[in-house]
Every structure is written in C-alpha cells, then in structure tokens.
Amino acid sequence: MEKQTVNVGLLGLGTVGTGVVRIIQGHQEDLQKQTGLGINIHKILVQDKDKPRSIDTVSEWITTDANELLSDPLIDVIVEVIGGISPAKEYILQALEHGKHVVTANKDLMALHGAEILQKAQERGCDVFYEASVAGGIPILRALVEGFSSDRITKMMGIVNGTTNYILTKMTQEGADYAEVLKEAQELGYAEADPTSDVEGLDAARKMAILSTLGFRASVDLAEVDAKGISSVTKEDIAYGKKLGYVVKLLGLARRDDDEIEVSVQPTMIPKEHPLASVNGVFNAVYVHGEAVGETMFYGPGAGELPTATAVVSDLVTVVKNKKLGVNGRGMVAPYKEKKLKTDDKKLSKYFLRLIVADERGVLAQITKILADADISLEQVLQQPYNGGKQAEIIMVTHVAAKSSLDQVIGTFSDLSVIKEVKSCYRVEGGSVE
Ligand code: NAP
Numbered sequence: 001m002e003k004q005t006v007n008v009g010l011l012g013l014g015t016v017g018t019g020v021v022r023i024i025q026g027h028q029e030d031l032q033k034q035t036g037l038g039i040n041i042h043k044i045l046v047q048d049k050d051k052p053r054s055i056d057t058v059s060e061w062i063t064t065d066a067n068e069l070l071s072d073p074l075i076d077v078i079v080e081v082i083g084g085i086s087p088a089k090e091y092i093l094q095a096l097e098h099g100k101h102v103v104t105a106n107k108d109l110m111a112l113h114g115a116e117i118l119q120k121a122q123e124r125g126c127d128v129f130y131e132a133s134v135a136g137g138i139p140i141l142r143a144l145v146e147g148f149s150s151d152r153i154t155k156m157m158g159i160v161n162g163t164t165n166y167i168l169t170k171m172t173q174e175g176a177d178y179a180e181v182l183k184e185a186q187e188l189g190y191a192e193a194d195p196t197s198d199v200e201g202l203d204a205a206r207k208m209a210i211l212s213t214l215g216f217r218a219s220v221d222l223a224e225v226d227a228k229g230i231s232s233v234t235k236e237d238i239a240y241g242k243k244l245g246y247v248v249k250l251l252g253l254a255r256r257d258d259d260e261i262e263v264s265v266q267p268t269m270i271p272k273e274h275p276l277a278s279v280n281g282v283f284n285a286v287y288v289h290g291e292a293v294g295e296t297m298f299y300g301p302g303a304g305e306l307p308t309a310t311a312v313v314s315d316l317v318t319v320v321k322n323k324k325l326g327v328n329g330r331g332m333v334a335p336y337k338e339k340k341l342k343t344d345d346k347k348l349s350k351y352f353l354r355l356i357v358a359d360e361r362g363v364l365a366q367i368t369k370i371l372a373d374a375d376i377s378l379e380q381v382l383q384q385p386y387n388g389g390k391q392a393e394i395i396m397v398t399h400v401a402a403k404s405s406l407d408q409v410i411g412t413f414s415d416l417s418v419i420k421e422v423k424s425c426y427r428v429e430g431g432s433v434e
Pocket residue numbers: 011012013014015016017045046047048049051080081082083084086087105106107108132133136189190192193302303304305308
C-alpha cells in the first residue's frame with residue numbers, strides 16, 4: 001500500500017524551526033488537502049536537549065545525534081534550519097546521499113555552495129528548495145524561476161535584510177540610536193546569531209547572489225557582489241538625505257545592460273516617492289524589472305518565525321507534490337547564460353557626497369573643477385557652516401557618473417589639503433540611467 005504520510009526530519013528548533021512545527025501542526029488539514037498526503041515531523045535535531053522550548057513537541061522527536069535523522073530510512077525530507085556552513089553543508093550532502101529531499105532556509109550555504117548542493121541533488125534525483133533563504137516570507141525565488149520564465153530580467157533592487165531595514169527605519173523615524181535598535185532586532189529574532197553579517201551587508205550580499213543567479217540565469221558568485229553595510233550610516237546623513245528628498249536604505253542592486261551585469265549591496269539614497277522608500281521595519285521588498293513585463297514589486301515580511309516558516313513549509317509542499325507526480329529532482333534548470341561582469345566605468349549612478357572643507361575662498365571652485373575633470377556634473381549643492389563656523393560642510397548630489405570616475409574624484413579629494421574629510425558617499429537611485 002502507498003504511504004499516506006511524508007516524514008520530515010527537522011534540523012534545528014530555533015526561530016524558524018519552531019515556526020515550521022507550528023505551521024505543520026496548525027495547517028495539517030490544508031496541507032493534506034493540497035498534497036494528498038499527511039506531513040509528519042518524525043525527528044528534530046537540536047544542540048541542547050534540555051533547553052526550554054516555546055512549543056510542545058513529543059520528547060522522543062528530539063535528539064542531538066544527526067545520524068538518527070540523516071540515516072533513518074523512514075525520513076523522506078530533511079528540513080535544514082540550523083544555519084551556518086558547517087555542519088549544515090555536511091548534513092545536507094549526507095541527506096542527499098541517502099536519497100532524501102532537502103528544504104533549507106540557509107542563504108549563507110546556498111550563496112557559497114549552492115551549485116555543489118544542487119549538482120548532488122540532481123545526481124541523486126532529489127529536490128532541493130530554498131525559498132526562505134531570500135526575503136523570508138516573500139515567495140520571490142519561485143516568482144523568478146517560474147513567474148518570470150518567459151521574460152528577460154534587466155534589473156532587481158532589493159531591501160532584503162530585515163535587521164538593517166528595521167534599524168534604518170527606527171533611525172529615520174525616531175532618531176533612534178544604532179546600537180540600541182540592533183539589540184532590539186536581535187531580541188525579536190530578526191538578526192543572525194552574529195549580527196555582523198547583517199549590518200556589514202554580507203547577509204544581503206548572499207541574498208543578492210542567489211537572486212541574481214536565478215534572475216539572470218547566470219551563476220553569480222558571492223565574491224562578485226560588491227558589499228557595504230550600514231555601520232557607517234549616521235543620523236546626519238539620514239537627515240541630509242531627507243532634506244534633499246531621499247530616504248536611506250540598504251539596497252541590493254542587480255543590473256544587466258547589454259548582457260553585462262553588476263551586483264552590489266550598499267546604503268543607497270532612494271527618492272522618497274519610490275515604492276521602495278516606504279518599505280519600513282523588518283519588511284522586505286524586491287523590485288524586478290523585466291524587458292516584457294516592465295516594473296513589478298514583491299513586498300512582505302523578510303524575517304521572523306511564522307513568515308519564514310511559511311516559505312519553508314511551502315517548499316515542503318512542493319517536494320510532496322513532486323513525490324506524488326514522481327518528478328522529484330527533475331525541475332531544476334541550471335544557470336545557462338554566460339556571465340559578463342561590468343567594469344567600473346560601466347557602472348553608472350548618481351552619488352551623494354558630504355565633505356568637510358576649509359571655509360576659504362575658492363574651495364568650491366577647486367571641488368567643481370576636480371569633478372568636471374572627471375566628467376561629473378552636479379545636480380544639487382548645499383553648503384553650511386561646520387564646527388562653529390571654522391569649517392564648512394558641503395553636500396552634493398551628482399548627475400549620473402561612472403563609478404570609476406567617482407572613485408578617482410574621492411582619491412583626489414583625499415589628497416587636497418582644503419578638504420578635511422570625505423564624511424560620506426552614497427549611491428543615489430534614480431536618474432536618466434533608469
Ligand atoms: P536559531 O534561532 O539560532 O536556531 C538554530 C537552531 O539550530 C537551534 O534550535 C539550535 O539548537 C540548532 N543548532 C544550531 N547548530 C546546531 C548543530 N551544530 N547541531 C544541532 N543543532 C544545531 O536560527 P534561526 O533564526 O531559526 O535561523 C535558521 C536558519 O534560517 C538560518 O540559516 C537563517 O539564516 C535562516 N533564516 C532565518 C530567518 C529568521 O527570521 N530568523 C529568516 C530567514 C532565514 P538549540 O535550540 O539546541 O540551540
């Protein structure tokens with residue numbers, strides 16, 4: 001007789017793992033109606049068996065021995081929500097070796113070793129899905145792979161890290177202190193165990209590597225994503241941005257022009273009318289532009305227990321449906337496009353610059369000459385006294401310029417004695433390159 005349930009081995013019972021148990025238990029009837037099979041949690045791997053848990057689980061489910069799950073012939077699918085590279089990678093490869101399908105929320109792992117894992121899955125005829133790894137509860141990976149399969153994507157912009165968006169929103173709306181809000185984000189379960197990867201842009205870079213690989217159908221490595229985080233963003237920058245009509249967001253950008261691509265993550269000034277400017281708190285959003293469809297935007301909770309768990313369990317549902325159809329491991333389309341990365345002279349953007357200068361005659365003229373020599377013209381300029389009037393602060397927004405020219409200008413500024421400090425430099429979204 002055919003099996004009536006699918007057995008799941010859950011690796012991890014933290015924020016996401018707890019949500020997975022809640023969704024599987026709470027939505028059991030709906031899941032069964034959609035798949036025709038029951039979904040049963042068979043065993044759960046944790047690090048500390050004695051840790052108090054916020055959900056009731058059957059005590060026999062819980063173990064600290066990974067082999068009890070990975071080599072249990074009764075387990076059909078392994079859900080990996082422990083995070084990190086090791087031992088998650090070894091566990092996933094071992095699970096695939098045993099012919100088990102895998103669902104993971106692990107962007108660290110998929111951004112770095114996704115190709116190897118997917119290759120192994122294909123060899124073993126297994127599914128590997130990782131929807132929750134990017135933008136938590138937003139089904140963006142499925143949208144890119146299936147929804148946009150008939151189009152050619154030219155640009156993706158993502159607010160894909162909930163922790164930093166939460167911090168920047170509180171700094172913008174309440175003038176809150178960076179360190180205090182980071183602590184709050186950790187307590188709410190948004191930040192990674194080590195929040196450095198959130199605030200330094202690495203978490204968002206991993207997600208942009210995954211998004212651009214799927215969206216551009218070309219294999220984009222994590223090392224090819226230029227990443228800068230928010231730890232140097234100040235309340236002053238946010239206030240000046242506001243004065244000029246911009247909101248500061250940690251923005252992932254993936255752009256394709258003439259088959260050449262650029263992928264980056266950096267604090268960016270976004271015009272306050274842009275739909276991404278009003279994505280606040282822990283919410284994420286991914287803007288996708290397709291040649292045929294034009295502009296689309298996907299919005300939703302990017303982290304947290306239940307939103308992330310919905311993405312994990314939806315992947316589980318796909319595995320179960322594939323199982324019923326007998327097509328596990330056959331749906332994957334490997335990246336097939338040749339990847340050509342843009343050089344810095346082809347990366348075009350407007351920029352916001354804040355300089356502290358000597359308050360002397362002719363300083364502005366020297367600055368504008370350096371900019372003009374690098375073929376950069378100005379869209380807006382503000383000047384005001386600084387340091388009790390002993391110095392001046394100059395805030396500028398450039399017209400569209402090449403990144404190579406901007407880097408050259410900043411190098412020259414640093415050598416000029418009348419320029420005391422280049423306080424900040426941000427990419428500005430918008431302008432004629434759109
Ligand atoms: P978490 O709260 O830190 O939970 C990790 C769980 O894994 C804990 O139950 C821990 O056991 C267990 N664990 C860790 N290392 C282990 C090991 N070596 N052996 C056995 N068990 C181990 O993490 P999380 O926030 O749920 O995140 C899980 C994954 O989802 C990560 O890849 C993360 O990037 C991703 N993700 C998280 C979110 C979110 O909102 N949190 C959103 C999207 C994606 P103990 O409980 O015994 O300590």
